[in-house]
Each structure stands twice: as C-alpha cells, then as structure tokens.
Amino acid sequence: xxxxxxxxxxxxxxxxxxxxxxxATRWLTEGGWQDSLLILLAAGxxxxxxxxxxxxxxxxxxxxxxxxxxQKFQRVSTLLVNGVFRFSRNPVYLGQIVLLASWGLLLxxxxxxxWWGLFxxxxxxxxxxxxxxxxxxxxxxxxxxxxxxxxxWL
Numbered sequence: 001x002x003x004x005x006x007x008x009x010x011x012x013x014x015x016x017x018x019x020x021x022x023x024a025t026r027w028l029t030e031g032g033w034q035d036s037l038l039i040l041l042a043a044g045x046x047x048x049x050x051x052x053x054x055x056x057x058x059x060x061x062x063x064x065x066x067x068x069x070x071q072k073f074q075r076v077s078t079l080l081v082n083g084v085f086r087f088s089r090n091p092v093y094l095g096q097i098v099l100l101a102s103w104g105l106l107l108x109x110x111x112x113x114x115w116w117g118l119f120x121x122x123x124x125x126x127x128x129x130x131x132x133x134x135x136x137x138x139x140x141x142x143x144x145x146x147x148x149x150x151x152x153w154l
Contacts, residue, residue, distance in 0.1 A: 011070050011127055015096050018119040019103050022112040034108045046102035054095035056084040068092070073131045079139045081146050089150050093123045097153075128152065 034040060057080075061068040064078040084091040100119055104112045135143045 009122075009126075011093060011096060011123060014122055015100055015119055018115040019100060021115040021118075022100075022104060022107055025111040025115065026107040026109050029111050030109050034106055039105055039108070043102045043105040046098050046105065050095040050098035050102065052095075053084060053088075053091045053098070057091040057095070060084065070127060070131075073134055076135070076138070079135065079142055079146065081150075086150065088154055089146065089152050090123075090128060093128065094153055097123065124152075 034043075058068055060080050060083045064080055066078045066080075067073070067075040069075070088094045097116075097120055100116050104116050132147075139146075
C-alpha cells in the first residue's frame with residue numbers, strides 16, 4: 001500500500017469514514033433516527049460495551065508497556081493473552097465493530113449496514129492479517145497456541 005495512504009488508513013479513521021457514510025446513506029434515503037425505545041436502549045448498551053472493551057484493551061497495552069498504534073505494530077514487545085484478550089484476539093477492533101453497529105442501530109435502514117460490512121471487511125482482510133503475520137513471526141509458537149485457544153473476533 002502507498003505510504004501516505006497507509007497512514008490515512010488507520011482503523012479509527014476508516015471507522016469514522018464508514019460512520020459518515022452510514023449517516024449520509026440514512027439521511028439521503030430515508031432521513032431521521034430510530035424512535036423505538038428498545039432500539040435506543042440496545043444501541044446504548046452496545047456503545048457502552050464497546051467502550052469498555054476498547055478501554056480495557058488499551059489499558060492492558062499501557063500496563064504491558066507496548067504499543068497500541070495500529071500502524072506501528074512492529075513495536076509490539078509483549079503478547080497479551082490475559083484480561084479482555086481471553087475472549088478475543090482483537091478486542092479493540094471488536095469494540096470498534098460493536099460501536100459502529102450501535103451507530104447503525106440508531107440510524108436504522110438497510111443501506112447503513114453496507115458501510116458496517118465494509119469496515120468489518122477492511123479490518124478482517126487488510127488490517128488484522130498484517131498484524132497477525134508480524135505476531136506469528138515474532139512470537140512463534142506462543143502466538144500459534146494463542147490462536148488455537150482464542151478466536152479472532154469472539
């Protein structure tokens with residue numbers, strides 16, 4: 001990937017672009033927000049859960065003294081396998097996916113989910129495979145064992 005494009009393709013930037021696309025799609029096709037209290041409550045629960053996942057993972061990276069930056073994964077010095085990493089190998093990305101799903105619920109409409117799928121595909125096919133290749137090379141059998149025990153998403 002071209003260096004300047006790679007710097008722009010940070011997962012939070014791609015997520016924000018997809019959220020903007022979701023919003024534009026909803027407003028251009030039907031307009032408005034969901035008005036169901038149940039949907040609002042579900043979206044709120046998902047948003048809180050996603051923030052907890054992301055902050056728990058961020059704190060684990062900080063505590064381990066290693067990087068969380070998605071474009072500087074070559075600086076990872078520790079394989080994290082405890083805490084929130086017992087449930088997902090990618091809790092930050094899972095949190096981002098859940099947060100975007102929460103936004104999709106708030107917006108409603110079928111078209112918004114195409115943007116959610118685009119973001120999921122970007123993480124699953126572009127960002128995560130690059131990180132996994134690095135982790136396999138640098139942590140070898142420990143990372144392979146971790147992959148056998150813990151799923152990529154849930």
